[in-house]
Amino acid sequence: MIFLLKYRGKKKLAQVAKETKEQLVSLQSKLETANTGILKYYLKISYFSYSFLEMINRDNKIEKLEKEIETIKTNEVKTKMK
Secondary structure (H helix, E strand, O other), X not given: OHHHHHXXXXXXXXXXXXHHHHHHHHHHHHHHHHHHHHHHHHHHHHHHHHHHHHHHHHHXXXXXXXXXXXXXXXXXXXXXXX
């Protein structure tokens, strides 16, 4: 009888260990999936931010060139008037 109880205890312990390992594998898989989703989301935000900053820089360059053109035109007009 004692042998049978020990055997059952070992069997239960082995079953608990197996279930615990399965749960751990499941949780690790869910964590990897979540991390992948977070990484994809972060990359999308980074790309959007980069594109937005690039657009602002382009607009600033265009504005600067327009001012330079206006300055040159103004100087030409002043030169012609002299």
